[in-house]
Amino acid sequence: MLSSITTFKSSSSILLRSLSSKFTISKYPFARELGLKETNLGCFTGKRWCGSGKKLISLNPTTDEQLAEVYTTTNEEYEETVKNMEEAFDIWADVPAPKRGDIVKQLGEAFKSKKESLGKLISLEMGKIYPEGLGEVQETIDVCDYACGLSRMLNGTVFPSERENHSMFEMWNPLGLIGVITAFNFPNAVLGWNASLALATGNVCMWKGASTVPLITIASMKIMEKVFKQNGLPGALCTMILGSGRTVGEKLIRDKRMKLISFTGSTEIGRHVAEVVHTDFRSTILECGGNNAIIVCKDANIKLALRAILFAAVGTAGQRCTTTRRLIIHESRFDEFITQMVKAYKTIPMGNPLDSTTLLGPLVEKKTLKEYSDAIEAAKQQGGKILYGGHVVTSRPGNFVEPTIIEIPHDAPIVHEETFAPILYVMKFNELEEAIKINNEVPQGLSSSMFTNDLKNLFQWMGPKGSDCGLVNCNIPTSGAEIGGAFGGNKETGGGRESGSDSWKQYCRRSTCTINHGTKLPLAQGIKFGDN
Numbered sequence: 001m002l003s004s005i006t007t008f009k010s011s012s013s014i015l016l017r018s019l020s021s022k023f024t025i026s027k028y029p030f031a032r033e034l035g036l037k038e039t040n041l042g043c044f045t046g047k048r049w050c051g052s053g054k055k056l057i058s059l060n061p062t063t064d065e066q067l068a069e070v071y072t073t074t075n076e077e078y079e080e081t082v083k084n085m086e087e088a089f090d091i092w093a094d095v096p097a098p099k100r101g102d103i104v105k106q107l108g109e110a111f112k113s114k115k116e117s118l119g120k121l122i123s124l125e126m127g128k129i130y131p132e133g134l135g136e137v138q139e140t141i142d143v144c145d146y147a148c149g150l151s152r153m154l155n156g157t158v159f160p161s162e163r164e165n166h167s168m169f170e171m172w173n174p175l176g177l178i179g180v181i182t183a184f185n186f187p188n189a190v191l192g193w194n195a196s197l198a199l200a201t202g203n204v205c206m207w208k209g210a211s212t213v214p215l216i217t218i219a220s221m222k223i224m225e226k227v228f229k230q231n232g233l234p235g236a237l238c239t240m241i242l243g244s245g246r247t248v249g250e251k252l253i254r255d256k257r258m259k260l261i262s263f264t265g266s267t268e269i270g271r272h273v274a275e276v277v278h279t280d281f282r283s284t285i286l287e288c289g290g291n292n293a294i295i296v297c298k299d300a301n302i303k304l305a306l307r308a309i310l311f312a313a314v315g316t317a318g319q320r321c322t323t324t325r326r327l328i329i330h331e332s333r334f335d336e337f338i339t340q341m342v343k344a345y346k347t348i349p350m351g352n353p354l355d356s357t358t359l360l361g362p363l364v365e366k367k368t369l370k371e372y373s374d375a376i377e378a379a380k381q382q383g384g385k386i387l388y389g390g391h392v393v394t395s396r397p398g399n400f401v402e403p404t405i406i407e408i409p410h411d412a413p414i415v416h417e418e419t420f421a422p423i424l425y426v427m428k429f430n431e432l433e434e435a436i437k438i439n440n441e442v443p444q445g446l447s448s449s450m451f452t453n454d455l456k457n458l459f460q461w462m463g464p465k466g467s468d469c470g471l472v473n474c475n476i477p478t479s480g481a482e483i484g485g486a487f488g489g490n491k492e493t494g495g496g497r498e499s500g501s502d503s504w505k506q507y508c509r510r511s512t513c514t515i516n517h518g519t520k521l522p523l524a525q526g527i528k529f530g531d532n
């Protein structure tokens with residue numbers, strides 16, 4: 001009897017609490033499935049969940065509703081986490097690489113089993129449309145698969161030695177503890193790129209997610225934690241911290257126990273990370289801002305180009321590092337192309353990113369609305385003519401803006417900046433050399449694409465005097481890269497490469513090993529030193 005009264009009391013108090021709560025996360029079944037509550041802890045030390053730091057509020061960018069609260073990581077909790085990571089590394093570094101690969105594969109399978117719920121959560125908290133949320137989780141699944149295969153191919157080269165009875169080869173060993181700092185716009189996939197390769201190569205990670213999307217970070221961490229537990233492995237193979245402001249991130253980048261900081265975010269913060277980490281001669285992978293262009297040549301397939309530009313300029317509400325921000329069109333096709341673009345922009349359905357008909361969701365937070373308006377104002381003052389859009393949407397809640405097309409001179413200062421919103425600057429060119437020069441004249445160097453069917457144009461674009469970006473495409477958008485290639489950019493984009501190709505090497509220390517298995521001591525270059 002007593003127990004049923006207690007049960008009644010506690011369930012009614014839960015009911016009362018949820019009725020009176022200002023947080024709405026519990027009304028989303030997919031969020032409950034991912035273990036999220038109205039109050040969440042923002043630190044996973046590898047052994048426990050905690051969070052005694054300041055409170056973050058997760059907001060829905062579509063409706064402004066408060067989704068949940070998250071308690072951030074304190075300095076003491078950070079220290080406890082690093083201690084656990086050191087213990088975990090001791091165990092993990094001795095696990096054979098293919099066995100580590102098997103665990104990473106299981107991480108991929110775990111993400112696959114939660115793909116729909118996590119995809120919906122990404123849509124809800126970050127604001128990208130649901131198909132893109134699903135695509136983001138798929139990227140993590142794919143890269144886990146890739147890292148599993150890679151775990152049997154962490155090859156070093158064998159070199160012929162110039163000395164008799166000597167052997168030379170290269171060994172790739174893990175670095176140890178690695179800090180992974182991610183941007184708000186790919187809150188799951190960027191973790192996936194880094195954690196999969198870092199773990200397969202024998203490292204352990206501390207992940208700091210962006211404070212605007214703490215629930216995605218927590219949900220992703222919970223999925224990984226379960227896999228480590230099921231395999232009897234230390235939870236601190238991958239840990240998680242969250243901060244408000246810059247405090248805990250700053251602690252992470254200054255921590256000399258972190259041998260590598262993999263940073264994804266703005267060029268401004270990336271520059272600061274580089275200064276701090278390189279002072280101690282530690283390594284970085286920097287994935288910073290982009291300012292990506294598409295060149296539409298005279299011979300381009302206009303229909304194809306139009307579809308690609310719509311996806312790359314408007315998709316994710318212009319909040320991809322690879323979003324097309326500059327469109328350089330051959331003057332003979334300019335008017336025809338712009339007429340079709342404006343027509344297409346008028347039909348883009350804006351709304352709740354979880355609705356299947358929506359193509360344009362909100363920006364992630366309120367402060368970006370001002371950044372959008374300021375950029376448009378600056379463009380107008382610098383000779384820009386608005387061809388479509390240009391306004392913040394005030395008729396509904398949330399952080400919505402009109403997708404915008406502005407005709408403007410290629411060298412207007414605002415065109416050389418990255419504004420993280422759906423603003424597309426359009427300009428004309430005559431000779432191909434001129435278009436490539438415009439592509440290369442900005443400080444960033446992430447992604448670029450050319451629409452042409454002319455082989456001469458194509459090889460000029462990809463050759464020594466072509467695009468100076470890390471991603472050089474033809475007849476596809478600037479955004480939407482596959483995981484098999486090395487992803488990243490040059491110049492102020494930071495020079496880092498993640499995901500495919502030989503990116504895994506950045507998570508390793510390389511040793512060139514020379515072994516004398518004879519009884520003499522010949523010296524390299526034939527040097528004679530005493531009796532040898």
Ligand code: NAD
Binds near residue numbers: 183209245289
């Ligand atoms: P941001 O620079 O504001 O934040 C990125 C991350 O850094 C966040 O986790 C943030 O909390 C953290 N941070 C902030 N100050 C820090 C400090 N002092 N020390 C340590 N960490 C700190 O970027 P954002 O607004 O989250 O993301 C948008 C930016 O990211 C854009 O510039 C975009 O181009 C870039 N981005 C680049 C890539 C790429 O692969 N090149 C991918 C995604 C996003």
